Amino acid sequence: MTAPRLSAARLAAAPPPPEVARPGYDRAALRPAIVHLGLGAFFRAHGALYTEDVLNRQGGDWGIVGVSLQRPDQRDRLAPQDGLYTTLERGPVGERARIVGSLLGVLVAPEDPAAVLARLADAGTHIVSLTVTEKGYGHDPASGRLRLDHPDIAHDLANPAAPRSAVGFLARALQARRAAGIAPFTVLCCDNLPHNGALLAGLVQDFCRVQDSDLADWVAREVCFPSTMVDRIVPALAEADHAAALAATGFADEAPVGHEPFRQWVIEDRFGPLGRPAWEAAGAQLTQDVAPFEHMKLRLLNGAHSALAYLGYLAGHKTIVEAVQDPALRDYLQRFWAEVRPMVPPPPGQDLAGYTDALLQRFANPAIRHRTWQIAMDGSQKLPQRLLATARERLAAGLPIPALALAIAAWARYAGGVDEAGAAIDVRDPMAAELRATLQAAGDDPAARIAALLRLTKIFGDDLAGLPAFVAAVTAAYRHLLRHGARAAAAAI
């Protein structure tokens, strides 16, 4: 017998076992006040759950419409389920399932950009949140400026009525609201980028300024872009998640999402006139200054993740938990953190050694199978804020960077596309072709290969290739990696 597919009618008719939480509020009362661009596993296990918790505690009508900017698969999975899905919270001992109702529906931008624009421009849309990943902003990661030559940005400047990019959608929708005299929505960037609100405000203004400087000035004056720090480890969907959701709830779910128990959301409390849900009722921290939290998280969590992803992948580890079970990499991780912590001003009341101890526990959670390959993706967009900014600051203070240099060298080794056993690596990165061509042109000499990569100013800025201490440290680490392999190179730090 095939299991019944999760849907609103089935949920009402045959509730799951009592230990499975489900919407305790009236879904029919929700309105699409939040539009989320980039509906992936992360948002469904983070922002959508905070909103779900607020609805369960206080009621209200803050519903969410998701927008997929690229593919229809999330919509195809979620529409037959009326937007409902199962989350699986996985601790070191045991799993807790829950059915989430805060998502009302999903729009697929490439199929109908006009429908997305209409939703964004609608007076009922109060917040537009985003998780489009680092590469989804069409910016230059080193400088933080909009790339007018980015294919999607160039397309949207030429075809403003049918955008493809998040920035293009925001600009066009804000233009429509301004023209119609509708108050602007608040834009809530939830990607792992430094000063993400201010960064996105700058990108939208850059975009508008190309065509309409009045609009750009209005955006600068009237639209709020609070910064946020988001945190929860949410691996991509795995086949086994379907069976786990079914076993826990009794419903077949095509879109379950597994995640760790920990979550954190620090939000700059600067919203426009249309307000926000009381996310603090669900444990979000509303603050005047997100920067110290974001620094801590980007450098200590995401920086360590990237270091472990490249070194771990090269050493043959498929997941982060396998990587931290390897004594060589676990010891390296402690040295990495010891190198980074002095460059992180602690947020109020936060003890950084306690923070990294807790991170090690989170990384070691055996129920979370977070693939090194997944985290290794898009390194060109991640390195600047995760590793390079810290390296720059240490060198400016006259401090050595052996652990950071090894992580950067491991990225370079990975970007070469061949692993330590001689097998091809499936390098996913918007700059993959450029990285490959750069390394091919540089030939076999390790110093020449590193020098060529460091000349990619989109990643390394204008300065790092000219800093002898940086070049020497990364080149030495790269030679070590080539000669002795990732485990031995990590153990030698």
Ligand code: CS2
């Ligand atoms: C990871 C993040 O994929 C990655 O690059 O470092 O997705 C990480 O799991 C989250 O930022 C944790 O909050």
